[in-house]
Amino acid sequence: MSTTAALPKPLGLLAELTHRCPLGCPYCSNPIALDPRASELDTETWAQVFAEATALGVLQVHLSGGEPAARRDLVAITAAAHGVGLYTNLITSAVGVTAATLRRLAEAGLDHVQISIQDSERAAADHIAGYEGAFARKRALAAEVVGLKIPLTVNAVMHRANIDRIEEMVALALALGASRVEIAHVQYYGWAVKNRAALMPSAAQVARAAALVEELRARHHGRIVIDAVVPDYYARLPKPCVGGWGRRSLNVTPAGKVLPCHAAESIPGLEFWSVREHSLADIWTNSPAFNAFRGTAWMQEPCRTCPRREIDFGGCRCQAFALTGDARATDPVCHLSPRHEDVAALAAVQEDAPYVYRRL
């Protein structure tokens, strides 16, 4: 960890422009303690972050939130990222992105748009988002994106209420003209923990979904890319979260803190540095949070001697902490974890209860 030469260079930067968001999704992935509007980085600071990111080797920037369109300077921010040569990706709920804004974003150099869609049916989608009219706006923005010839990804977060409609979600993505669809299962770190039982799919649902995804990939081969992973609580092997801690990407919060992953603030005791006080290169190389779980030296057994230790890096640190209270533990999703049975026990708790919506 001592020399810069030994460090990999990050490929991607997740820019959380704001935590403000009109939707109330029960699985919101923003932290429990949100950055207030007054603390948000200004346009010039974001431009400086993008310039430093490019110098560090970053190629893609994901403009996210919250809802990034809640920022009035979204076009200027996008232009700044494009101006230093970054591939720009807008990750949006579609609510608040008008057709006029989208045209200006396209002119500013926007390369790609990802729209979240909560379900294939209007009423169900608006119910999950906690926002009447969201589904209609998402469909309209998708058409506007495709009309401007910008490539479109549909992000479909799946859980017990909608996992049986994966086929319809993929059909919707195709009908909207998306070239890629992400079948993303809810991850239980922050707000989603409050709704875990109401969101947890059954084992039978997950098995059907996995088989269906394989069939849909074959059926739509060459027309749409379907990215999907097994939901954590039903997996046997942990996912290499963010491609390994401090290896592939970094995340800048609305207030300027730089995190190895978007949920990293859920681990107590980590010291994050801010772009207000340090350069991105300094943070990537030297900040305590980035070095906390880099490489393999921090690992305990069974990870330390595991042949997969540099494939999955012990799994997700945030999940290890959330489920065991020890951020250095093996992610209990792994079948080798002594706590693996806890995951099955949690997954068995399922209840069709009303959602606790996230309201700002």
Added chain:
Amino acid sequence: MNGTNAAIAMDARPRLPRGVRLVHNEAQGGWLLLAPERVFKADAIAAEVVKRCTGEATFAAIVDDLAKSYSAPRERVLADVTALLRGLADKRLLEL
């Protein structure tokens, strides 16, 4: 399905769709294909092929040019480039 080896029309004009870019980056150690939320490393040969996919040159011209540039048998180049471009098209990284 089964598209990887299917022939490509000689008059096709392959090109990168909007949202896919070939870039050279020292920090990342060479050529990369940037795509929606994905990054693919490209070796030097793949980069030479993709560079020629401008939407102007025909597939036949690209194969001819590569065969000449690398003094390689045209048949071999045709097979390799077909496989490469089909693979990219299947991933929605190329328009044929």
